Amino acid sequence: MGRHSCCYKQKLRKGLWSPEEDEKLLRHITKYGHGCWSSVPKQAGLQRCGKSCRLRWINYLRPDLKRGTFSQQEEDLIIELHAVLGNRWSQIAAQLPGRTDNEIKNLWNSCIKKKLRQRGIDPNTHKPLTETNEPGEDIKAAPPNNSDNKSSSKQLQLLVSTEPAPPPPPFMPLEDGYHQAECSTSNKNSITTTKELFQLVTCHESSSNSMSYVPLPQLTASNPLLWFSQNPELNCSNNNNNNSTTIASASTSSMMLPVPTSSMGLITPQCIPSYWEAGQPSSNSSGSTLNSAANGIELQRGAASFFDNAIFQWSDLTHSSKEAQIQQLESEPEDLKWSEYLQGTFSMSAAIHGQNQNQSQPLYSDMKTENQFENIDGLNSWHQGQHQQSLQPPDMYEKDFQRMNIHSF
DNA sequence: AAATGTATCAACCGCCGGGAA
């Protein structure tokens, strides 16, 4: 055991990541997937260890990160989860799509702990503070015994059951993030979210390389957004050809058709290692050729699920059966049922759904400039704006949050 | 305006477990 071998290597950079490094890593992963992390730095031309690259991707560059301030609902959920799970940050983070364990850990240590103590609650035991455990006294937080925790809800008991966690809400993380990206861009010449950086890189790639550097199926697995941008039939709007709008439309379209994953059964936890995971190009490009919007939706969900679970798979549904299911789902009010299942996520998505079905207009096209993502030069300003992200107005975030109901998984 | 204290957060450290050789 001991330190990771890469840590012994000299001449490896440490500390904060530069915009150039971010660009290299993002470009590499969006193009090839990460594969073996230890080989990523070399392949991406980075003087970093694989662990550092992995951490940077997971905590910062991943396109499905939500960022922004935590809502009260999120804080409450974290507290509830911590009462059950203890300092198992990764498990807590798994219940908060778009949030990283690091982010939650930081929030806990810097903010929530203090709040709980102010309320007279021991943040470690979640019980009233006693004289034997004065405020400020820090004991190692162990997962509380569930049997002792009478206040644990059924919901939380479900969360800590041995069953694999159900898939995340099918249209929350990625779309939410993109919505945030679109809406939070007050300065059209700067990049303020990871999503924008991701868009910027993928759009840049797709435009500069004439969409030909990698076969389609690989794109679907490793870079669904780029794949969307290259499949105009998926777009809700064909009025605007600029790439950023295309992506917004694609992600919007996935929001328009809330289809129960249980019905479609396309994204499952049992995962066939994809191109992304394997880091190797796939030679089979015929079987998974996708040309329906709903397939694209599943891809998008696959991306969202994938980003949480690192891997995803396609079911072995035939193309025709998929289409039949899609037609059925589009003709039935299944989306309403699904929304009801999501306990309140309906209002927002349904409103958008109706609007978009009738109008086929890109939701965010009016928020973009023609040349927003024309080149990669925005990375520097994006970096400069990173710290400001945490200062984004909470109303924007909470608006997004209304579309998710984390209590519903 | 400067000094000091506090909060926040990105990143590193070190350990662990799984899997391959």
Add this chain to the structure above:
DNA sequence: TTTCCCGGCGGTTGATACATT
């Protein structure tokens, strides 16, 4: 079985921004 590699996790640190005096 042992050793090594790797990914993942939780704890901690250090830099920076912000607030207060």
